[in-house]
Amino acid sequence: MSNYAALIPIAIVALSAIAAMLAEAFRQRDERMPIYGLGLIGLGGAAIASGVLWNSDAKSLEVIRSDNFALFINIVLCIVGILTMLMSNDVIEREQIPSGEYYALTLFAICGMMMMAAATDLLVIFVALEVLSLAVYVLTGIRRQSAAGAEAAFKYFLLGGFSSAFFLYGVAFAYALSGSTRIEAIGTALSAQPAGTPPSTIALLAVGLMAVGFAFKVSAVPFHMWTPDAYEGAPTIVTAFMSTGVKAAAFAAFARVFLSPLEPLQAHWIPVLSVIAAVTMIVGTVVGVVQTNVKRMLAYSSIAHAGYLLLGIISANRDGKASLLFYLLAYAVTNIGALGIVALLGTAQEQHDELRDFAGLWRSRPALAGLMTIFLLSLGGIPPTAGFIGKWYIFSAAVQEGHYWLAIIGVLTSVISVFFYLRIVVMMYMTEGSEIPRPRVPAAAMAALALAVAAVFYLGILPTRVIDLALNSISTIF
């Protein structure tokens, strides 16, 4: 049994996904069935299982390893999933999204993400990547009557396919190098090289191609082209889910591959990733400034945040790894909150995701406007929110390694990003409102927003416990 312990959280989520599918099959036409409850049970169970497995460092089938790093990501993913599910019920009904498929796909995506974070074999990472990607491609285009959704899904699928191919090609080179796809074996093969000799072309190709694959998934510039379209075309609640969940899983695998087996090649990939990180931060914020659609704006903000997260990998020290984990959590609760509010403001006819649609929100929905402001300030990195501590921690790690320039670019682009976050605030508070019908906010969604905002302040004011957990998580593997 203990041989399969590491699989338990993943299995629980998979079972709940199957249950959601079955529930949909048995649903009468027009029957309202709270399928999201199944998802909540599954995710809650997975979170508890992850808690129980904490410190056990269980390995299953030699390719899935539930070390604390994977478990931390599991818990982040469960939080992402639970918040999404709580906000989904009314939103998907309004947008006429088939609920059974929606919940099942979301849960399968989470399965893939968890597997990706825990996998210690490059091929398993690839399989997990495909599991989560396929689910997310379908979720992006799940509104079948929407042309924008279909376009987004198609673009995302095509470019995502490319990136998977790049990644797989990189895996092939890694296999050629070491005769194995296991992470430890590749690490041994690379560090077996005598110091001082330049790495072989094959090794560099493996690193480069895998970096391209990951850069696609985390939407780093110049591999970010799919992000704005996919985020804008997808149903908003799906955008909230994939901007946080996919990012967390992709960064987890990115860190696991680059910081342990590929560590001997650090001197070669750090300069490249540094340039990518700098360009990502700059492009994400500068292009974000001119957007007039809030979802698109948050898509570019998500690109910028990928740049900040890359600093954690580049720093490659203890605090860099821990700050990566902390930042993923902080970004997850913040961004789901912000995009969740955008989703909740949509009506059956219109998405209401243009900047001007937020005008006067303060008058009609003061509580939502207040919460949105807090989430935006957290995205901008203003104390005392989660976003501030996250940025401080990640820049602190970069400074510790002497990457002053990256940290300076980071803080300056944060200021620019504050400018566009404030554009939304200006609309909500300082512009007279248009008479847009504002839908009622269901209690479950309000609970999700309350949880998210509580997390934002908890991580912003008393981050010690979570930082301790993050430090504890990275100590087991790297």
Added chain:
Amino acid sequence: MILSLIVFLPLAGALLVLFAGGSGDRPDREGLVKTLALVVSLVTFAATLVLWWMFDPTNADYQFVERHAWMPMFGIQYFVGVDGISLFLIVLTGFLTPLALLSSWDSVHKGVKMFAFFMLALESSMLGVFVAIDLFLFYMFWDFVLIPMYFLIGIWGYDRRVYAAVKFILYTMAGSVLMLIAIIGLAWAYDAMTGAPSFSLIDLQKLTLSWPMERWFFLAFALAFLIKVPLFPFHTWLPDAHVEAPTAGSVILAGVMLKMGTYGLVRFAFPLFPSAAMHYAPWIAAFAVIGIIYGALVAMVQPDLKKLVAYSSVSHLGFVVLGLCAMNAQGLQGSIYQMLNHGVSTGGLFMIVGMLSDRRHTRLISEFGGLKAVMPRFVAAFLLVTLSSIALPGMNGFVGEFLILLGGFLWSPKFAAIAATGVILSAVYMLWMFQRVNYGEVTNSKNTSLPDLLPREWALMVPTIAIAILMGVVPNVFLRPMEPAVKKTIERVTGRSFATAHAAPASRPLASGQKQVATTAQETATGRQPRANSQQPTAKANSHE
């Protein structure tokens, strides 16, 4: 406990106001919300007075210290304390917040609940800035201050409020973020020296930094603070923010927030990086002196009363920075004194402009004239505040400017000489403005029936003028508690550069840097001499009346 109480009392009040105000915009609760906010701010003021009363004026160290581990793995603590430099800024914040709330009492009607919330949240964060000794804690308060002020300007301001609010927040934030990097760099430098990072000011002062590091870190700190002051040429956000802000916002902005910049210089930038500070002091002072003259000249030609007062702030704050750069007892004490004076008198001027603007909905000087005949009591109050601002002997401003010029002269006669012309210019633009607004015939028929001071406005003017006169007549009450902390700061800043001038002049990469250190060492020798009788100038100030 008292410091935490003072800092978080307004925040608790802000949350209370939020709940007491009910959901949505409830006009029927307006009175309740305003009264509640005023009571909270008055209680906070009372607490700051208690703090002053309990303060030991002979002690140079931080008092009422509270230290709790916060993020122990990074040496981040909740570490607060008060010394003679911050004490009066805390009292000033406590003093001005109720006045600011009163000053917008009748002019704010939309979203009163949120207005009160942001005012109280602002007070909390400003108080936090003045008590924080841990740099991380300080930065959190420092950055957060911008948010409530942004909303105050953006929602309740005048016509171009959104532009002004965004400019304000971006400008000042762009300056501060580099300071964040420098703070992080300092903590890791401390880690390299001792094996554990720390953000405590007391710990970080023990660091010996390499010259390039010290220089860059100082510049990052100085940029953040000098934008906030604002020093010429970083002042361009200030006129916009001041002019567009509601009266309460202007009062707080001029009265307290600008002092956060000068306070930051004297508390953090100078003591943390003494050699760099002494190296760059002449440059900063040069810009300060330019700012004194420039601010005064630009103020002179302003048609708008609020803009005039805003530019006069640039000029006055130039004096404060000059005094800091002199880094001797007179200059530093004068600077801190002048921070308080400027808070009182410029705060008072903004209240006066607010009263005029409430009555006439314009702030153009040309719209007024001959007000003396219409509202004599108002004009009397106006006159006293104006005189306080132009530093008439017997009023608060005189003591501060005199000490600064004295300290400046001991340090660098040429700076002091140029700065002294600013004193004359300030009389020119203020009195000319006063004359155009209040004397002569009533030329505009709209001015013939303006009501004189209302009871609420009496409540604004009486304390302001009383404190202005009090500070002019018995400056020792305020100067004495500052003295130990001021001396300690000077010893810290100049003493160390004196030592390094002998210890490692060759390690300096810049020839000019060496020269500078040598001259500052000389300054130290001359600057130290008169410190023993630093009460002398204040005695002069008294005898002058």
